Amino acid sequence: MDMQARPYRSVLYIPGSKERALEKARTLPIDAIIFDLEDAVAPGEKIAARETLKTALTQSYGNRTRIVRINGLDTEWGADDARAVNEMECDAVLLPKVESAAQLDELAKLCDKPIWSMMETPRGMLNAAEIGAHPKMAGMVMGTNDLAKELNSRFRPDRLPMMPGLGLCLLAAKATGCIIVDGVYNAFKDTEGLKAECDQGRDMGMDGKTLIHPAQVDVANDAFAPSAVEIDLAQRQITAFEETIAAGGGVAVVDGKIVENLHVETAKKTLAKAEAIAALAE
Ligand SMILES: CC(C)(COP(=O)(O)OP(=O)(O)OC[C@H]1O[C@@H](n2cnc3c(N)ncnc32)[C@H](O)[C@@H]1OP(=O)(O)O)[C@@H](O)C(=O)NCCC(=O)NCCSC(=O)C[C@H](O)C(=O)O
Numbered sequence: 351m352d353m354q355a356r357p358y359r360s361v362l363y364i365p366g367s368k369e370r371a372l373e374k375a376r377t378l379p380i381d382a383i384i385f386d387l388e389d390a391v392a393p394g395e396k397i398a399a400r401e402t403l404k405t406a407l408t409q410s411y412g413n414r415t416r417i418v419r420i421n422g423l424d425t426e427w428g429a430d431d432a433r434a435v436n437e438m439e440c441d442a443v444l445l446p447k448v449e450s451a452a453q454l455d456e457l458a459k460l461c462d463k464p465i466w467s468m469m470e471t472p473r474g475m476l477n478a479a480e481i482g483a484h485p486k487m488a489g490m491v492m493g494t495n496d497l498a499k500e501l502n503s504r505f506r507p508d509r510l511p512m513m514p515g516l517g518l519c520l521l522a523a524k525a526t527g528c529i530i531v532d533g534v535y536n537a538f539k540d541t542e543g544l545k546a547e548c549d550q551g552r553d554m555g556m557d558g559k560t561l562i563h564p565a566q567v568d569v570a571n572d573a574f575a576p577s578a579v580e581i582d583l584a585q586r587q588i589t590a591f592e593e594t595i596a597a598g599g600g601v602a603v604v605d606g607k608i609v610e611n612l613h614v615e616t617a618k619k620t621l622a623k624a625e626a627i628a629a630l631a632e
């Protein structure tokens with residue numbers, strides 16, 4: 351499946367140093383995995399984690415997208431991580447704290463994989479358009495923990511302090527055709543809070559949610575998949591619009607609401623997403 355067309359409802363971080371978690375991920379119903387060499391790995395374990403991960407990736411992760419998060423290129427590990435990822439059996443490399451397209455040029459010289467960018471600093475948000483437009487860019491990952499730290503903002507259920515940053519990155523991702531996945535929900539045992547944050551991100555246009563624990567997977571998969579009601583509505587909108595066109599009209603009405611060509615495009619995307627999710631399960 352084309353990397354841009356596939357679902358990214360659930361994107362689970364796994365510390366590259368944790369063999370048990372690396373193994374468990376092969377059994378989880380996740381759309382993508384971020385194999386982490388950055389924040390989830392202690393400095394003393396960084397080099398060993400690179401090797402552990404390389405070995406783990408020689409075994410199949412099925413149709414889950416495999417993304418490796420390296421350390422920043424301004425750290426002692428970053429350049430070696432990037433070269434190592436080039437040799438790993440994975441789909442993409444993820445660079446933390448991206449603030450400019452020039453940083454992606456630097457990464458592209460070391461690693462030929464498609465690039466995903468962590469969007470997690472104020473400067474990164476302000477340069478989101480040039481980052482998204484980089485020719486190697488495939489996806490953005492919101493780093494809302496680092497962003498909150500940089501902004502000195504508080505965590506609130508409505509995420510009001512995050513909105514300018516989330517909005518800038520969403521606009522950039524949609525304008526440039528990148529995938530964009532939302533930040534993590536730290537309280538991994540709080541299913542209700544996670545659901546509310548997933549629903550908010552989905553309503554804003556996020557493609558999915560980054561996760562830190564297997565207990566979060568089902569909530570994200572449900573929130574970011576078209577519901578049965580949405581699929582039924584999309585089918586009825588398409589049928590009604592085709593009948594209207596055949597009768598010489600231009601605007602159909604379904605459930606008391608107008609349906610024009612643009613709504614049909616959205617309806618077709620909904621059905622395509624549902625089909626892509628079903629195909630993952632095959
Ligand atoms: C949060 C954790 C440290 C909790 O770990 P643990 O105490 O081991 O949890 P459990 O005992 O409940 O685990 C049950 C089983 O699930 C497996 N497990 C746990 N976490 C994962 C995982 N992430 N992926 C795969 N499997 C996982 C355990 O191995 C147990 O398996 P079994 O033995 O078969 O029962 C831990 O969940 C964890 O380390 N999570 C990831 C943390 C992480 O990656 N953090 C960095 C990313 S967040 C970030 O940096 C975002 C961004 O940059 C920003 O700025 O916002």
Ligand SMILES: [Mg+2]
Pocket residue numbers: 389446468470493495496
């Ligand atoms: Mg971060």
